[in-house]
Amino acid sequence: MGRNVIHARKLKPQEFPFPRDMRSLLGQLDIELTERCNNNCLHCCINLPEDAAARNREMDTVFLLDILKQAADMGCLTVRFTGGEPLLRDDFVDLYLFTRRLGMQVIVFTNGRLITPELAALLAKYLPGKPLEISVYGMHPESYDAASGRKGAFREFRRGVERLQVHGVRFVVKGTILPPNRADMVEFEQWMTELGVENRRPRYSMNYDLRSRRDDPERNVRIEKLRLSPEETVSVLARNPRYVEEMREFCGKFIGPPGEKLFSCGAGHGACIDAYGRAQMCLPLRDPETVVDLHKTTLKSALTNTFPKLRETRATNPDYLARCARCFLKGLCEQCPAKSWMEHGTLDTPVEYLCGVAHAQAKQIGLIKEGERAWEVGDWKERRTRMMETKGK
């Protein structure tokens, strides 16, 4: 007690959720409210049709409220509602308000089609605390409806965005590059600028995941054909004029061989709940051997017992050990247990497509030369140093 004491102050971003020694058990919780979607996008890794059979298998409201309460009790500050299309749930508003009243901020991933005037007004009155994130599938009815697989979807999406604008609700937009909308990119970026959305720059999906429940081999064949090639990926990324500089800075901090341990990412430090009440280490990792049924145990048990053990998993696949475990492009490469499981049904099989994308990026920023394989590069530390010395040149 004394003079000139500041009693209340704003938390700075670097303090979230707090210094490491005080960190709460759960910073953010992701919840897939449903796998159902009112779109039927060409590339989607998870969507189910809007039928009663899918709906009846989902978590009910009471179960979800209990999970949210468990999360708040563990110090969770942010909940991300995703799907499928989360706004398809009849109880979305109840879940949203309950989450906010527990003192957690909310991120909503949506296609925006179901944003009603009432919902926009509610979001303006009881702020989410984080911008909504809206996926965009084209800038014209023809391109959007073809990419989303739903006639009339474009009109509903634009109407939803307008309603958010009318009520001053913050949002970001995320582009999706698919054959029907590839010609829309420039227009998308102009529109984004005109909207004054919170994105600092365009964000695109283009390296699509296969069906994450490994439930549709025929569709997987189609998804593979929708992926941009590694070179096309780099050309899209390089639309950002600071791409090379930013990637060099990133690689200066985060590249290096991962070794045998499979989970060098943040998986399992937080949790994701699928539409049926199973806790996953991360959103795309649905290998039944790695999930925890929350009908049988608590979220805290998953975070303190199951996930820490799983995080110790080591690779045994000789191909992975010879390549990925020794590859210094880890950090740049999206190879991970979840992607491996989606592609191959194991946690430790190299995903050739991701390997190609990582190598193309490494070439672009000058880490490797044409034809080199990164796991065979012995002097990667020297290369990293040289690359950092050329940063900004």
Next chain:
Amino acid sequence: MELVLDAICTPSEDVVAREIEGELIIVPLAAGIGDAEDDLYTMNETGKAIWSRLDGKRTLRTVSAELAAEFNAHPEEIEKDVLGLMAELLRRKMVVVPPV
């Protein structure tokens, strides 16, 4: 509004106060609280001690007297602290003064 020690302040219904790992965190729910939508606020030990006594019954004078006794401090200094914090929280709409 000029705050007086006989006022009773209560936390606004437009914020949620949470204690996480020993830290008191104030989470705004409605528009117009704080400087930006995603701001969160924390309080030091003095702030926490004051906030925990905003029960809708104690006047700020009572709050100050309790804290002066608890912390063995000069009552005038504590009253100044309490009034300062309440003024700040009122400005941010984190507390309200219910009509008598």
